[in-house]
Structure formats: C-alpha cells, structure tokens
Amino acid sequence: MSFDLAILALLIGVSAIAAITLRDLVHCVLCLAVTFASLAAVYLRLGAEFLAFSQVLVYVGAVAILALFVVLLTRTGEPRAESRFSPQVMIPLAVCAFVFTGLAAAAWSSSLKDSPEAVGASMKLKDVGRELMTSYVLPLEVLGLLLTAALIGAAILAKADDGEDDEVTDLGESQGQQQRPMVATTHSDPKHD
Amino acid sequence: MLGTGLIKGMAETARNFVGSFLEEDRLTTVEYPEERIPAKEAARSFPFLVFDGDDAEKGLRCVACQICEKECPPQCIFILKDTAKKPDFVGKMQFQPKVFDIDVSVCMSCQICVEVCPFEAIKMDVDFELSRFDRFEGLLIHKDELSKPNSYFRKIHPTDAAAVDANLAAEKAKAEAKAVADAAAKAKAASAAAAGLAAPAKPAAAAPPPPPTPADPILKSASSSTAGPGLAETGSGKTHAPAHGS
Amino acid sequence: MIEWADQIFVLLKREILLLVPVALQPLASILLSVGPIMGVFATLFAATTVLERKGLGRIQNRLGPNRVGPFGLLQPLADGIKAIIKEDVVPYRTDRVLHTLAPILIMVAALLAYSVLPLGRNMVALDLDAGVLFFFAAGATTELAIFMAGWSSRNKYALLGAMRAIAQMISYEIPLILSTVGVLMAAGTLSTTGIVEAQSGYSGLFPNWYVLTPWGFAGFFLFLIAATAEANRSPFDLPEGESELVAGYFTEYSGFKFAMFFFGEYLGLFAANALAITLFLGGWNAPLQILDWVPSYLWFFAKLLFLIGLSIWVRGTTPRLRADQLMNFAWKFMLPMSLVNILASGLWRFTGDGVLGWLVCGSLVAGSYYALGLNLAPKNAVTKRIYRFAT
Numbered sequence: 001m002s003f004d005l006a007i008l009a010l011l012i013g014v015s016a017i018a019a020i021t022l023r024d025l026v027h028c029v030l031c032l033a034v035t036f037a038s039l040a041a042v043y044l045r046l047g048a049e050f051l052a053f054s055q056v057l058v059y060v061g062a063v064a065i066l067a068l069f070v071v072l073l074t075r076t077g078e079p080r081a082e083s084r085f086s087p088q089v090m091i092p093l094a095v096c097a098f099v100f101t102g103l104a105a106a107a108w109s110s111s112l113k114d115s116p117e118a119v120g121a122s123m124k125l126k127d128v129g130r131e132l133m134t135s136y137v138l139p140l141e142v143l144g145l146l147l148t149a150a151l152i153g154a155a156i157l158a159k160a161d162d163g164e165d166d167e168v169t170d171l172g173e174s175q176g177q178q179q180r181p182m183v184a185t186t187h188s189d190p191k192h193d
Numbered sequence: 194m195l196g197t198g199l200i201k202g203m204a205e206t207a208r209n210f211v212g213s214f215l216e217e218d219r220l221t222t223v224e225y226p227e228e229r230i231p232a233k234e235a236a237r238s239f240p241f242l243v244f245d246g247d248d249a250e251k252g253l254r255c256v257a258c259q260i261c262e263k264e265c266p267p268q269c270i271f272i273l274k275d276t277a278k279k280p281d282f283v284g285k286m287q288f289q290p291k292v293f294d295i296d297v298s299v300c301m302s303c304q305i306c307v308e309v310c311p312f313e314a315i316k317m318d319v320d321f322e323l324s325r326f327d328r329f330e331g332l333l334i335h336k337d338e339l340s341k342p343n344s345y346f347r348k349i350h351p352t353d354a355a356a357v358d359a360n361l362a363a364e365k366a367k368a369e370a371k372a373v374a375d376a377a378a379k380a381k382a383a384s385a386a387a388a389g390l391a392a393p394a395k396p397a398a399a400a401p402p403p404p405p406t407p408a409d410p411i412l413k414s415a416s417s418s419t420a421g422p423g424l425a426e427t428g429s430g431k432t433h434a435p436a437h438g439s
Numbered sequence: 440m441i442e443w444a445d446q447i448f449v450l451l452k453r454e455i456l457l458l459v460p461v462a463l464q465p466l467a468s469i470l471l472s473v474g475p476i477m478g479v480f481a482t483l484f485a486a487t488t489v490l491e492r493k494g495l496g497r498i499q500n501r502l503g504p505n506r507v508g509p510f511g512l513l514q515p516l517a518d519g520i521k522a523i524i525k526e527d528v529v530p531y532r533t534d535r536v537l538h539t540l541a542p543i544l545i546m547v548a549a550l551l552a553y554s555v556l557p558l559g560r561n562m563v564a565l566d567l568d569a570g571v572l573f574f575f576a577a578g579a580t581t582e583l584a585i586f587m588a589g590w591s592s593r594n595k596y597a598l599l600g601a602m603r604a605i606a607q608m609i610s611y612e613i614p615l616i617l618s619t620v621g622v623l624m625a626a627g628t629l630s631t632t633g634i635v636e637a638q639s640g641y642s643g644l645f646p647n648w649y650v651l652t653p654w655g656f657a658g659f660f661l662f663l664i665a666a667t668a669e670a671n672r673s674p675f676d677l678p679e680g681e682s683e684l685v686a687g688y689f690t691e692y693s694g695f696k697f698a699m700f701f702f703g704e705y706l707g708l709f710a711a712n713a714l715a716i717t718l719f720l721g722g723w724n725a726p727l728q729i730l731d732w733v734p735s736y737l738w739f740f741a742k743l744l745f746l747i748g749l750s751i752w753v754r755g756t757t758p759r760l761r762a763d764q765l766m767n768f769a770w771k772f773m774l775p776m777s778l779v780n781i782l783a784s785g786l787w788r789f790t791g792d793g794v795l796g797w798l799v800c801g802s803l804v805a806g807s808y809y810a811l812g813l814n815l816a817p818k819n820a821v822t823k824r825i826y827r828f829a830t
Contacts, residue, residue, distance in 0.1 A: 026590055030537070033583055040576075053572040061579025061612070065605055068586055072602070125568045125629055195772075195812025199757065206498045206756045213497045222502045 005045060011038040025071045033064035050128050234350060237317035239297045240306050242339045245282055249340040254314035256281065257290040261306035261315055269299035270306065281312075282361060283368040293336040297323055313357045319349045445734045448475070449561045472564040476553050483743075484705045485515035491751045498755035522698035530593060530691050537591035542692065542699035544584035549706035551577040556713045557632050559723045559736030570631040571623065574714055575616055578669065581707060582608050585678075585688050588700070592691035600687025603762070604678035608669055610766060614773035615665035618658045621784030622649050622718045631714075635722030642792075646728075648721035652792065653801040654784040657808070659719040661777050663746075666711035668769070670704060672750060674757035677765060712746040713739075772811050779807040 012035055019031035036059035043052035132140055213219050223230055240261075244252035262270045273292035281287045306315050318341070325331030347354040443450070452471045459467040489504065489512060496503025504511035529538060555570035557563040567573050582605050589601020623629060626637040640647050649655030668675040671687075679687035689700045716722060720742050723735035760768070783800040790796035 030583070030587065037580075049567060049569045050572065053569050053576040056576035057572065057579050061576070061582060062609065065582055065586065065609065068590075069602075069605070072590075126627075194809060195815060202756045203752060206752065209500055210494070210497045210752075210755075213500050219500045220502060221500070224502070224505075 008038050008042050029067045033060050036060050050125050232319045236319045238321045239300050239318055240315050241318045241341045243316055243343050243346050244340050245343050254312050255290050256287040256312055260309050264305050264309045267299045267301050269296045283365050294333055296333050298332040316346055441732045489514045494751045495755045523695055525694035527694040532593045534591035537587045541584050541588035542696045545581055545703035546699055548577050548580040549703045552710040555631050557635055558739050563632055566632050569629045571629045589688035594691050596684045597688050597690045600678045600684045610769040611665045611668035614777045617777035618661035620781050621654050621658050624784055631717050638721040639724050641728045646721055650719040653804045654780050657780050657804045662715050670708040673754040674760050716742045772815050
C-alpha cells in the first residue's frame with residue numbers, strides 16, 4: 001500500500017469514526033461528507049475518474065445535503081451531553097463486522113489485489129458506458145426502475161398533503177386551509193369594520 | 194407566451210443603458226463636491242448667533258436670556274451670563290452671554306430656539322459641511338464661531354431677514370419716538386434742557402417706517418406657546434413670510 | 440506567426456519548464472498552470488465588479504462608481520483594501536471551525552472547476568476524460584460550503600438563506616446537468632477539450648457550434664438559466680434577498696471572509712459561463728472562418744465577457760422570483776424542457792442537420808417550450824386589486 005493511499009485510509013477511518021461519535025449531528029454529517037470525499041479520492045488515486053466524480057457529485061452533493069436537511073428538520077434543541085452510544089450498539093456492530101468480513105474476504109481472494117491500478121487505468125469513460133449498456137444493462141435498468149418507483153412514491157406522499165383526499169391528511173392542516181378564506185371574508189365584510 | 198415579458202424588460206433596460214450615454218437629461222446625478230445645488234431658502238442645518246454691524250462682541254443681539262437653553266429639547270445649548278451689560282440696538286442696556294456653546298452633535302435642527310428667541314438673536318444656518326477631526330471638542334461650537342453678521346443672515350434667508358430687519362427697524366423707530374416724546378414731556382415738565390437722544394442716528398430711523406401691521410412670523414409663533422405648527426410654518430418655504438403677514 | 444501568437448503561452452510555459460531542474464518540473468508545471476488562472480480570473484473578477492456596478496448604474500440612469508481613479512476604474516482596488524483592513528467580526532456563539540472553513544471551501548470549489556476549462560487551444564490545466572463531470576462535482580461541493588456558512592453563523596437569517604440556497608441549488612442542478620447531456624451525446628465525450636474540438640470547423644458560413652442547432656439553442660439557454668440559479672444571481676437571488684434576509688448565508692461574515700464569499704460567487708459565475716462557452720459556443724473557436732487568425736484565448740475571453748455582460752443585463756432587468764415561482768420554474772419548466780431537449784438531440788443524430796432535422800427537432804423544442812410556458816402561466820388572469828378600506 002502506497003503512502004498516499006495510507007493517508008486517505010486514515011482520513012476515511014478517522015472521519016467515519018467521528019461521524020458516529022461526535023455529539024452535534026450536523027458535525028456528524030459533515031464528517032460523513034469528508035468520508036465520502038476521501039473515498040472519492042481513493043477512487044481517483046486508483047484511476048477510476050468516473051466513479052470518483054460521481055461519488056462526489058452524488059454523495060457529497062446530494063446525499064450529505066439530504067442528510068443535513070433531515071437533521072435540520074428533525075433536530076430538537078441542543079445536542080445531548082450524555083452517552084454517545086446507544087445500548088443496542090452491539091447489533092449494528094455485528095452487522096457491520098459481518099459485512100466487512102465478507103467484503104474483505106472477497107477482496108482478499110480476488111486476483112486484483114496485487115495490482116489495483118490495472119483495472120482503472122485501462123477503463124476509458126467510453127468503455128464504462130459501453131459496459132453499462134451491454135454487460136450490465138439489466139442491473140442498470142432494475143436500478144432505474146427502483147429509483148423511478150421511489151420517485152413516484154415520494155410524489156404520492158407529497159401529493160397527499162394537497163387536501164383533496166382528506167382521509168389521509170391530518171385534520172389540523174385541512175382545517176387550517178379551510179379557515180383562511182373565512183378570515184378573509186370577515187375582513188372584507190363592510191359591516192365588520 | 195413565456196419569456197415575452199423578459200424580452201420587453203430587457204429592451205427597456207437596454208434603452209436606459211444606451212440612453213444614459215446619449216441623453217444628458219436622463220442622468221439626474223449631481224456630483225456633489227464639484228457640483229452643488231444652491232440651498233433652498235427654507236433650508237436649515239444648525240443655529241448661529243446674529244450680530245449687527247461689524248463687531249461680533251458689540252453687535253451681538255443675544256441678551257443671554259437663556260430661553261433657548263431652557264426650551265432646547267436635546268439640551269445642546271449652554272449659556273453663561275456675563276455680569277457686564279452692553280447697549281442693544283435701541284440703546285437699552287442688556288446682559289450679554291459670556292459663554293454660548295452649541296453641541297452640534299446633539300442638536301437636532303428643530304429650530305425651536307429660533308422660534309422662542311424674542312430678540313431675533315439666534316437663526317438657522319445652512320452650512321452643513323461640519324465634519325471635524327475631533328468629535329467631542331470639535332463639534333462643540335463656541336460663541337466666536339457661532340456669531341455671524343446680519344449680512345450673512347440676509348444672504349442665506351433673504352425673505353426672513355427682510356422681515357426681521359423691518360420688524361427691528363419698526364421697534365427702534367417706536368423706541369426713538371417714545372424717547373423723543375418722553376424727552377419732550379420731561380422737558381416740558383421740568384423745563385430742563387433736552388438731553389438729546391441716547392441712540393445714535395441711524396439711516397434706518399430716518400427712512401420712512403415700514404408698515405407695522407405684518408407682525409414678524411417668528412415673534413408671532415413664539416408668542417403662541419405651541420411650537421410645533423410654528424415650526425412647520427417657518428420652515429415651509431421662501432414665500433412664507435409675506436404669506437404669513439398678509 | 441499566427442500559430443506562434445496562438446500558442447505563445449503554451450510555448451512560454453514550455454520554455455520556463457526547461458529552465459527548472461527535472462525534479463521540480465511537476466511542481467513548476469502545476470504552479471505555471473494554476474498561477475495564471477488565478478491571476479487572470481482574479482483580475483476579471485475585479486473588472487467585473489466595476490463593470491457590473493457601472494452597467495447597473497447606467498441601466499438605472501445613474502453614473503455608477505466614478506471616484507477612484509480614472510472613470511472609477513480603480514474602485515475594486517479600494518474595495519479590496521477596505522475588505523482586507525476591516526475587522527473580522529465573528530459572533531460569540533458561532534461554530535468557529537466551520538465558520539472559517541466555509542469561505543475557504545467555497546473558493547476552493549470554485550477554483551477547482553477552472554482546472555478543466557479550456558481557455559485556448561492547448562490551454563487547459565487538466566485534460567480529464569470526465570472533465571464535465573469533474574466540473575459538476577466541484578460545483579456540488581459549494582452547496583456544502585454554503586450550508587456550513589449558514590449553519591455555523593447561528594443566525595436565523597443566515598440559516599434561512601442557506602436553506603433557500605441549498606433547495607434552489609439542488610433543484611437547478613438537475614436541469615443544469617441534463618441540459619448538457621445533449622452536447623455530451625453529440626460530441627461523444629465528457630472531455631472539455633474533446634467537446635470544443637467537436638465544434639471546430641465550419642459548415643458554409645456558420646461555425647459548427649452546438650448553439651446553432653435547435654436542441655443546442657434550447658440547451659444553451661436552459662444551461663444559462665440554471666447556471667444563474669446555481670450562482671444565486673438575480674432573478675434567483677432569494678438566498679441573499681437583501682430585503683428579506685439581510686445578506687443570506689453570509690450575514691455574519693465581514694472583512695476578508697466576506698470578500699472571499701463574494702469572490703467565490705463570481706468565480707462560480709465565470710466558471711459556469713466558461714462551461715457554457717465550452718459546451719455550446721464552440722469554446723475558443725472563431726465564429727467566422729476569416730477571423731481564424733485571432734488567437735484562440737482572445738476568442739474565449741471575448742465570449743466570456745459577452746456572457747458576463749448578458750448576466751449583468753439580466754440582473755439589471757429582472758426582479759426577484761418568489762419561492763414558489765422559483766420551484767415551479769425548476770420542476771415544471773426546466774426539468775421537462777431539458778428532458779425534451781435530450782430527446783431532440785437524440786433525434787437530431789438520426790435526422791441529421793438538414794431540413795428534416797430542423798423541422799422535427801425545431802418543432803419539438805418550440806412546441807414543448809410553448810406548451811410548458813402555457814402550463815406555467817398564472818391560472819387566473821391578474822385583475823385590478825380593489826382596496827375596500829384603504830383609500
């Protein structure tokens with residue numbers, strides 16, 4: 001492992017640990033963004049330009065921002081000062097360990113582990129595109145379908161607030177919407193003056 | 194159709210852009226330090242003290258009555274009475290201020306001091322370029338700097354100054370006539386020699402006295418205790434004094 | 440001679456590199472690429488601030504700055520000195536690390552984008568295979584910087600401005616990227632130099648620029664609009680909205696940090712305009728064949744100045760959009776229009792640039808523009824408002 005990759009690995013590790021241990025949730029998300037960015041740097045170092053730039057564009061530019069939005073929209077008050085770990089830490093830790101062992105075993109047994117740069121360097125962007133549209137067209141299309149389904153689902157969820165199907169929306173919202181014209185009429189009533 | 198409004202707007206701004214280079218009257222900017230618009234007659238900045246004649250000490254109209262000091266809302270005037278007296282424009286002995294300071298950083302240019310002054314001694318200046326390097330002592334303006342000749346007052350507020358001059362002249366003529374009558378009565382009663390007149394003969398006294406009916410607006414508004422409307426009226430414009438008098 | 444004038448900077452760099460010891464050559468090469476880019480665009484920034492202020496002044500029938508130096512041309516110098524010597528006020532409760540990092544990150548992100556922009560023939564700092572993608576990736580990080588600035592300030596105006604900015608930038612990033620897809624399809628590459636080279640040459644009198652095709656024309660304007668929104672410029676300046684949010688996400692910044700934000704914003708604008716030139720206006724290619732002798736970098740900067748002037752003009756014309764209008768415009772007009780545009784550019788590939796192509800693609804683009812515009816129009820006509828009590 002070369003020196004620059006070691007630095008990047010250290011950065012990834014530190015920022016990932018910081019992302020789960022820091023008290024302030026916004027700091028956690030920003031550390032997560034650092035993790036994403038340094039992962040992209042690893043990809044770039046290995047010669048996978050397209051993957052690196054997509055990583056930055058999608059993960060730093062969209063996923064981290066989305067996480068920030070979620071944190072800001074749900075946050076209540078100051079960050080807590082007490083224990084950083086929840087008692088159920090063991091279960092996710094076990095899952096993570098399992099996934100990590102699986103991935104590590106796969107990487108270790110792979111024939112690519114001795115020359116990581118060989119694959120990336122030979123892949124031009126055009127080849128990536130051709131591979132995506134030929135060998136990997138089915139996963140690509142399935143992913144596209146999944147994302148479309150998610151998008152439509154999000155649109156339906158957002159549409160439910162429109163007030164047309166009242167049984168879905170909470171009553172306070174629809175009442176509030178109905179009240180608004182009433183207030184307006186009372187204001188425009190000349191006798192009320 | 195979408196976008197037509199934007200194109201119309203951009204055509205308008207382009208016309209403005211090009212027009213501002215071609216037509217001089219589009220640009221209304223006055224480039225201040227080089228170009229100046231002459232001050233409006235009703236303009237006012239901060240008060241100053243008026244003196245008659247050439248000597249600021251001798252001709253100062255202020256009699257240190259301290260009414261302005263008491264009336265000043267932000268309390269920016271400081272007056273110290275002198276023990277010595279000096280004759281005023283009709284020759285009556287009056288007090289004079291030893292110290293007369295106005296803190297222009299405190300003054301709010303309300304003109305109430307002008308309204309309340311019964312001696313026409315304090316008036317509003319039009320000089321607004323009062324930047325100083327020392328913001329404490331520098332903005333505390335003393336008597337010597339505050340005193341400005343009546344000719345300056347005539348120059349900056351001609352209409353107002355004419356009315357004030359006429360008023361003062363009428364007062365002086367009245368005082369002189371009274372003095373003459375008093376002297377005559379005294380001479381008749383005591384058959385003593387007429388002492389002559391105390392006041393030096395002035396051309397204004399020799400001139401036909403102006404119509405006494407148009408009362409001076411400032412005195413008038415000062416006599417009515419409400420300062421607000423009087424303020425607004427005196428500051429309203431150069432055609433003010435005749436309009437008020439009629 | 441023509442060749443020499445065109446390549447003078449490239450040759451100069453090569454000559455200087457020969458003077459440097461071999462061990463230091465990579466470093467020197469980096470410095471010789473980065474230094475001029477930063478210098479030139481900082482100068483352009485200074486020139487643009489004074490041009491913008493004078494131009495906006497003229498649009499409003501004012502004179503604009505004319506005090507410092509001849510015709511006020513040294514105004515940016517005065518502004519810069521003022522920004523540097525001003526006190527750097529940091530509010531007590533701020534998150535100091537993020538507060539300091541944010542302007543740096545925004546500058547870094549904006550400057551990174553320049554590394555893939557071809558400023559002239561053979562004049563690109565980094566000829567990446569995925570150059571356009573790199574550009575957008577660098578641009579995406581500015582969102583994070585803006586959020587950091589708004590959040591770390593502990594100020595409601597700053598936070599509101601940051602939220603608005605991010606919502607707006609995420610919404611407009613999609614049409615921004617989608618509007619370039621047509622070009623990428625036509626050029627068959629993501630490399631910026633490759634795209635410029637694909638637009639070289641002339642068919643008849645006209646150059647082979649993508650803006651001179653129906654889908655390219657629509658794409659160019661979609662790109663410009665989305666780039667204006669990305670740069671938070673009028674009419675999309677809601678995040679800054681002086682009348683509502685003081686200064687938006689940089690409310691709590693002063694002195695040099697504020698200047699860095701300002702600089703970063705303009706750098707982003709230039710970069711977006713430069714990419715528009717690269718993608719649609721033929722990069723450094725001359726518009727007419729007989730003008731081919733003019734050095735390529737001059738053409739690039741002439742086009743850049745033209746687009747900067749256009750953005751100043753638009754800023755002087757348009758009022759600020761309302762938040763719902765902004766989102767409606769992004770999702771109901773820009774997004775479908777850019778999708779239709781991709782379809783049109785795909786069709787263009789099969790129909791060719793003959794009459795058929797113009798007819799099919801042109802009618803597709805124009806028709807969808809008209810239909811989407813109708814959809815965007817206010818539903819009920821604007822009537823005269825009657826005030827019952829206020830007289």
